[in-house]
Amino acid sequence: MAGQVGIPTPSDPAARALIDGLMDHLAARDFDADRIARFAELCERMRRELDLDTRIAVADAVRRNPPVGDTIRVHSVLFQLTGDLYHYERILHYLLFGIDAVAPELLHYTYWCLQRQLFLGRAAPEKAAAFGPCDLFRFYDAMVRALARRWSLVPPRHAPKAGPIRRVAVVTNQFTGDQHQPTRDAFDVAARLQDEHGLDVAIINANLMPLRIENLFIPPMVVELVERYEGVFAMEMFGRRVKMASFTGRAFERAKLAAIVGEIEGYDPDVLLAFGGSNIVCDLFALARARPVLCLPTSSGPTMALADILLGFDEHDYTADLPALYRAPFARRFRPFSFGYTLPPSDGAAADAGAGDGPFTFAVVGTRLDEEVDDAFLSLLDAVLDRCPGAVVTFAGPVRSLPGRLAVARHGGRLHSLGHVADIRAFYRRCGALLNPPRQGGGASAAYALAEGLPVVTFAGGDVGSVAGAGAHVADRAAYVERAAALFGDPQRRAEQAAAGRARYDAVIDRRRSIGRLLHYAEEARALFAAPETPR
């Protein structure tokens, strides 16, 4: 797009072509899912192939002279190029100004797209400390209020019944089956409440993450939906059964939300357990103070929830580290907790994970490795392999683009991607250590590693840092390489670390230990709910 005012024109023709392509997409009128995918892919390539100064220069020029008035499209792209949260702040304020006019499905879709990028660690640090607890939380709160107001979703208040909790609704945003970690966790928590504590439990599978594209937010987000889980039925997993009500409509619309709220009303639970944050259905109940709500986050850090009580993902009180001005709404509802995990069944024997009998194998495990194994992490792995002659790194998890990038790495021949691995514990039994990429998610991968005696190498942040504990943390890249090399070179050290990991799993991580405490907090939520209204 030669001649566009102020748009940089680098001398490198490849860079120029990327920028021209970007300007085309920014100004284009007709989009289908395919063009959106190409748009997102182009942004991803720009992020990888252009240096930060060039990306900032492009973003400055587009910001000052946007080729189109589509705030969502322009600013989601500029964030993609730079990680600058200024652009997400612009989007959120834009939606707030239209909170009574913008179609609710756009509020919801945009919120999730944006939140996903934060989860993937795409934000630069400059505004990150305040963004979650201030900007994002205030938007989320305003969005739930707008849904309640505009769609008249205000469930009536129910006085608590006498006696202990007898009936619990576990409300989840996504339930896709036994190969999906959060699904296993939601089911496990529900089954344990039912089987170990004798409660009447129902899973409400709301499917309230985006199920279709609603605007030109880049990159788009559409999550998996299992169509056959529709209506009310008994869900079976690993030999246990819990009843489930599932709502599979792809549209985020009033009818769907009203049906879910109505189902819960009909079930009449003593308490709602919000499985994971951003749980709109539970938060409609919490906002109306209709029933007690307890939120069980599935990830570490500030949780977007309006629940009466907000549990920790681990014992550490993260709210103490929040900026003082934004701390109160989190701090007063926070309670220390440990999410915990339950081991999935595994074949007793070690399966052949493709690593053969020979080399020492480092494992890298995740369901989003295409994003998480970026160039910075690949170069870290190269540095690890430099120090560990003969060792290999094996990646477990569904991927598309990763194998191509592994092939061109310096140690390409020692990096193997297996794709999805059904029996992860069997795979672990063939490995020597787990290398965690810098990321927010992945907690279960570490939990199973601890249980299988596989030492973990991780930075302190994120879910794996929470699960693996301080003994597995390293401070920087050099320490990461050191710890990996020590685990490779020193069998004694590896054995000690394996024993410590097993002990941690048994004492802290095993979910057997957390369900009684969860129920105790549910009773506390009920007591808070029964008390006269306190400012939220």
Added chain:
Amino acid sequence: MNSAAPGDAVAALMPFLTARQFNADTLNGFVAVCDRLRGELDLSARLDVAERLRIAPPTADVVRLSSVLFHLTGDLYHYQHILHYLHLGGDSVPPQLMHYVYWGMARQLFMGMAAPEKADSFLVCDLFRFYEALIDGIAGRWGIVPARRAPRPGPIRRAVVVTNQFLGTRHQPSRDAFDFAHRLQAECGVETAILNANLMPLRVEGLFVPPFLGEVEARYEGAATVEMYGRHVRMASFTGRAFDAAKLRAIVACVDDLDPDVLIAFGGSNVAADLVARADARPVVCLPTTSGPTTSLAHLVLGYGDGDPTAALPPLYRAPFAARFRPFNFGFFLPPTAAAPGDFGLGDVPFVFAVVGTRLDQEVDGAFLALLEEVLDRCPGAVIAFAGEVAGLPGRLAASRHAARLRSLGHVDDIRAFHARCGAVLNPPRQGGGGSAAIAIGDGVPVVTLAAGDVAAVVGPDLRVADRGAYVERAAALFADGGLRARLGALARRRFADTVDRRHSVARLLALCEEARAMPSGGRDLSPASQGSQP
């Protein structure tokens, strides 16, 4: 804290938040209610009030509501809300409203009203980007794009110092603008004029709370020669109170008439100079009048004191500041003074601490008064004298447990004669006040200051203290120990002579102007051929 308080506060604000008609009195009443609530409610109650009003806004007037919520809490989220609102309004937002809101916010930041949570990036990201949009909006929508001039060959012969406010001898920044212009003329032989643009807000353009209006001296209107301390500089003044296209067009035309080789933007947020810089019409050098990052679009942006404020900026937002920054020392000069110390009604008081400033009503807040009381606890018989125009301060001093030893003198004409009567200067925690400290150390009066702001930049590392405890210790030691007072006084005098005295700054300023002129920036055609063809 009474739990009804937030509800009562909301009720007190409501008539002002929903009023349709405003005049100066109702606006003052509005500000008074906000100030009262800020004083009476603790932070958590004020956050509660802000939360209620944010969730259920009683008005669609975003500027009014969100500026009040900031005023109550210091939460920059509310300023961000306003800025994005104005950005999103695009061409429907008049530039004079953008300009008015910009200055309202800049003033509150200068006064230190922002909580730290979002402060690192607000000025250099949010406010700077808004300022860019303001300049682009004026250029694009009012069509004010100064024509490009190719540089004349040879050294700089003509300079224009563009200032936002020129009030005369009693006003420190006016003295400084005049002094720089005069020195360029007298010491460097550069023909120099002052352009007194008066481009701070001069009338209310919206319900930003609190309002901010600059002062203007109507008698300077038009072209004149101004005199200060027996020296003369030419000055062109634009005193119209409206911020509009006609005024800016006249200012830009005036620049073309004066046809300088370089523009010196005296102070940041210099709309007139930045319109010239944005159009790349002439080289522009910005000379900040305060420490910290400077909002400017000039080709070069100079330092104020020691150090490089751009080094500490968040990396994502550093580049536009760092690339244009050049180390520089603003410097000060000592104004003329009477031969003898004055009395100032202090009689035979044995030891006087001075507190000096032009905004003491705001700067001497409850926290600083408590600090001064601690100082007096430690210094029997000492008195603290406040020099500078005030309205509310004397009443607040009267309520202090040391009221008899806290004396407000109002404006003092001969500040050096006042300093000569004082044993030490106590600086409030504040951004401004650099001139007061410079004059004190020039005369060998020790200054006590925390490590932030202009005064800290001026006095240098030796006179700074780390915290409140050290502040009281230092003041008490200066009171009790004549030897220490003499040693720190000598140190202060040396700091002025070696570093702060403006003698050192002017040749460097001229060299930096030449550097700006030589920059191959933007589309300014610097080829020898085009220089040769210039008449």
